Amino acid sequence: MLALVAAQAKYRQRAGQISSKPIWVDIGGGTGWNIEQMQQQLDVPTFFHAVYLVDLSTSLCEVARERFRRLGWKNVHVICQDARMFRLSDYETGVEDDKAQFSIGRSAYDEDARETVGADVLTLSYSLSMIPEFHPAIDSVSNLLAPNGIIGVVDFYVQNQVEFQSRNYMGGAINRHCMWISRVFWRTWFELDRVNLDSARRDYMEYKFGTILSGNRRCRLFGFRIPYYIWIGCARDTSSSMQQLAALDAAVTESPFISALDVHAKSIGKPRRSSSLSERHSKAYESAVVNLAASLPLPAAYYQNNKTRIYYDETLQKHRQFNDEYIYAFTWEDSRVDSRLLKITSEDVILAITSAGDNILSYALERPKRIHAVDLNPSQNHLLELKVAAFRGLEYADMWKIFGEGKHENFHDLLLQRLSPHLSSQAFDYWLHVGPATFSPQGKGLYSTGGSRHALQLVQWLGKLLGIGKDLSQFAAAQTLAEQREIWTKRIRRVLLSRLLAYFVIGSERFLWKALGVPSEQRAMIEEDFKRMGESPDAATADQKASGDGKAGTVTATKSGQAIWNYGVETLDPVVANTLISEDNHYYLVCLLGKHPPPPPPSPPYRATNPPIPTGHYTPKCHPTYLAPKSHARLSTPSALDNLRIHTDELSEVFARMQPASLTIAVLMDSMDWFTPGGPEAPAQVRAVNRALKIGGRVLLRSAGLSPWYVGVFEECGFVSKRVAARVPKGVCTDRVNMYASTWICTKVEGLGPEV
Numbered sequence: 001m002l003a004l005v006a007a008q009a010k011y012r013q014r015a016g017q018i019s020s021k022p023i024w025v026d027i028g029g030g031t032g033w034n035i036e037q038m039q040q041q042l043d044v045p046t047f048f049h050a051v052y053l054v055d056l057s058t059s060l061c062e063v064a065r066e067r068f069r070r071l072g073w074k075n076v077h078v079i080c081q082d083a084r085m086f087r088l089s090d091y092e093t094g095v096e097d098d099k100a101q102f103s104i105g106r107s108a109y110d111e112d113a114r115e116t117v118g119a120d121v122l123t124l125s126y127s128l129s130m131i132p133e134f135h136p137a138i139d140s141v142s143n144l145l146a147p148n149g150i151i152g153v154v155d156f157y158v159q160n161q162v163e164f165q166s167r168n169y170m171g172g173a174i175n176r177h178c179m180w181i182s183r184v185f186w187r188t189w190f191e192l193d194r195v196n197l198d199s200a201r202r203d204y205m206e207y208k209f210g211t212i213l214s215g216n217r218r219c220r221l222f223g224f225r226i227p228y229y230i231w232i233g234c235a236r237d238t239s240s241s242m243q244q245l246a247a248l249d250a251a252v253t254e255s256p257f258i259s260a261l262d263v264h265a266k267s268i269g270k271p272r273r274s275s276s277l278s279e280r281h282s283k284a285y286e287s288a289v290v291n292l293a294a295s296l297p298l299p300a301a302y303y304q305n306n307k308t309r310i311y312y313d314e315t316l317q318k319h320r321q322f323n324d325e326y327i328y329a330f331t332w333e334d335s336r337v338d339s340r341l342l343k344i345t346s347e348d349v350i351l352a353i354t355s356a357g358d359n360i361l362s363y364a365l366e367r368p369k370r371i372h373a374v375d376l377n378p379s380q381n382h383l384l385e386l387k388v389a390a391f392r393g394l395e396y397a398d399m400w401k402i403f404g405e406g407k408h409e410n411f412h413d414l415l416l417q418r419l420s421p422h423l424s425s426q427a428f429d430y431w432l433h434v435g436p437a438t439f440s441p442q443g444k445g446l447y448s449t450g451g452s453r454h455a456l457q458l459v460q461w462l463g464k465l466l467g468i469g470k471d472l473s474q475f476a477a478a479q480t481l482a483e484q485r486e487i488w489t490k491r492i493r494r495v496l497l498s499r500l501l502a503y504f505v506i507g508s509e510r511f512l513w514k515a516l517g518v519p520s521e522q523r524a525m526i527e528e529d530f531k532r533m534g535e536s537p538d539a540a541t542a543d544q545k546a547s548g549d550g551k552a553g554t555v556t557a558t559k560s561g562q563a564i565w566n567y568g569v570e571t572l573d574p575v576v577a578n579t580l581i582s583e584d585n586h587y588y589l590v591c592l593l594g595k596h597p598p599p600p601p602p603s604p605p606y607r608a609t610n611p612p613i614p615t616g617h618y619t620p621k622c623h624p625t626y627l628a629p630k631s632h633a634r635l636s637t638p639s640a641l642d643n644l645r646i647h648t649d650e651l652s653e654v655f656a657r658m659q660p661a662s663l664t665i666a667v668l669m670d671s672m673d674w675f676t677p678g679g680p681e682a683p684a685q686v687r688a689v690n691r692a693l694k695i696g697g698r699v700l701l702r703s704a705g706l707s708p709w710y711v712g713v714f715e716e717c718g719f720v721s722k723r724v725a726a727r728v729p730k731g732v733c734t735d736r737v738n739m740y741a742s743t744w745i746c747t748k749v750e751g752l753g754p755e756v
């Protein structure tokens with residue numbers, strides 16, 4: 001809690017939001033141990049103008065006084081008083097005498113009793129649960145807080161999910177629910193010590209303040225797990241809430257700011273300009289308006305230091321279905337080709353699927369006007385947020401360890417001290433739970449997590465099972481294309497692409513889904529293309545026919561295995577022939593898993609040397625664009641990523657709420673492959689994209705089919721389409737991934753008229 005509070009205080013001090021010499025009040029500070037511990041985060045005697053320790057217990061106060069006498073910290077004042085009575089103006093110099101006098105006997109929770117001098121930092125460490133009358137204590141604390149001040153609480157708690165499940169303002173809630181036995185046992189146990197774990201204390205805190213960060217932990221003690229929480233909040237009410245909301249809404253939906261001013265004018269009673277544009281609002285805006293009307297705090301997203309992550313309702317099943325796990329730990333689309341195809345300018349407003357966020361960051365390097373990153377899976381967006389926070393808060397060396405090597409010995413501390421001010425509450429909560437294990441040097445690292453780890457595990461497993469581990473190592477370290485091709489053809493291909501494997505392993509639908517994220521609709525495309533290309537004597541025209549309007553499995557099981565085998569061959573062979581994995585193809589390099597960093601490359605002839613160990617991470621030579629030192633220099637400058645908005649929703653939902661004709665580029669990856677041919681989703685999405693794009697705006701998509709059936713839908717809905725790359729004739733390498741059979745750009749040439 002101290003680390004999080006210190007990180008927020010430093011952030012706000014640098015941003016000029018709080019005093020350059022802040023005031024800290026520690027309520028129920030006991031012996032002052034926490035204040036001494038804060039020295040690990042910042043220099044208490046010089047950072048703070050004054051520190052007030054407020055505690056009821058005279059004996060503990062005496063210990064505290066002795067502590068600060070010993071430390072020689074002159075700016076720390078120990079005040080032996082009930083927290084409900086404490087007023088900063090009674091102690092702070094520079095406050096008018098009459099204010100100090102007047103405040104005596106005045107109710108501390110009177111709204112007008114707000115102090116003219118406020119605490120920039122307020123903390124309650126295991127004291128809230130000890131204060132018998134907690135309502136007036138919390139009211140009094142809320143009067144103490146400076147307008148941009150922050151408050152930190154750490155305390156034991158127990159709670160049942162039925163109490164909080166409909167709340168949308170509490171930030172992350174991973175592990176917040178405690179089992180009944182834990183609730184009964186700990187409540188009774190702590191009562192013996194006059195500590196009250198009543199959940200109303202925490203709830204009232206969250207009601208009185210805005211939530212910045214929130215996390216639920218378990219303290220392990222002699223085999224027991226005691227629930228405790230850490231919470232960082234701020235003043236809940238800002239008199240300009242409506243205007244802030246409207247401004248943010250305008251950025252989310254790309255509406256002109258004029259509509260935001262209209263909303264504000266309405267809120268202060270001025271007649272509103274007639275503007276149909278102001279009718280289209282984000283879900284974030286709508287939920288915030290509901291909260292304001294119900295006198296509840298705004299969702300946590302509104303109190304973050306940056307507005308990168310847009311509010312979403314994390315309790316919805318459509319988000320929960322991913323079980324707090326990302327599928328893609330790395331993005332599997334060639335950013336270099338995207339950049340060549342899209343030629344992004346400063347005028348572009350881009351909407352793209354987040355995936356692991358690597359390509360979003362590549363787009364950001366081109367400095368477009370705005371980027372909207374969209375993913376339905378909250379964890380994919382948490383991963384992008386972590387990368388963005390790393391640019392904002394870390395030096396290159398630490399960023400490289402986390403995302404280049406996939407491991408960092410100090411991730412937990414970096415998360416608390418450097419990344420937390422830049423993360424949304426949900427992303428922080430997520431990384432607090434999974435981050436230390438994900439990045440542990442003892443573990444397998446970031447790239448062995450998420451659903452895509454199955455693909456990496458397969459390589460490792462095959463390496464072991466088929467005895468080609470050494471060959472894979474040498475393959476990953478080959479220094480020339482000739483050397484790489486030779487190892488591939490003579491030693492790996494034969495085994496890796498064996499038909500037997502294709503039939504028994506890769507042909508299974510469940511496996512494909514898990515390992516590569518391939519749904520049955522996409523598989524149907526692969527199967528049909530295979531069938532057509534095989535049947536047609538004229539392969540040149542066969543690839544022009546629509547692929548994928550049948551069902552998966554319409555070819556026999558054996559054929560299906562062959563189709564997948566063929567697809568694999570046509571993916572891998574050209575990659576190996578044309579791109580040097582060790583130097584220029586991080587997409588495949590990262591899949592070659594190993595426990596250790598790679599040793600220096602072998603000197604030829606490669607057979608004579610000790611085999612190098614393959615990598616499950618990137619190397620300084622071979623990595624995604626965003627991990628280059630010069631990318632860090634570019635994206636770590638203040639406001640470099642302020643043009644980014646991260647949406648957690650379906651693409652169609654985000655498109656539908658965008659102002660018409662506001663986007664210039666939409667990158668859909670292979671997402672349309674997932675729609676059922678002939679179903680309503682594809683036309684609905686294409687129409688929504690048409691409406692959101694400007695005339696001349698482009699859609700970039702990739703497909704497992706050579707001529708995906710839905711290109712026709714684009715053409716019916718105001719687009720002209722162009723296949724900009726395809727794996728025909730056999731052997732063509734479309735990009736460094738070469739995973740998709742075709743790449744398309746559909747350009748909007750006409751609108752669809754007003755919507756019904």
Ligand SMILES: C[S@@+](CC[C@H](N)C(=O)[O-])C[C@H]1O[C@@H](n2cnc3c(N)ncnc32)[C@H](O)[C@@H]1O
Pocket residue numbers: 027028029030031033034054055056057060081082083084124125126127130131132137
């Ligand atoms: C468990 S101790 C925590 C001490 C310290 N903050 C820490 O984390 O080690 C709780 C403290 O709250 C103080 N306390 C309880 N009720 C209080 C009140 N109404 N006003 C001020 N302090 C109070 C107690 O005297 C005690 O020192």
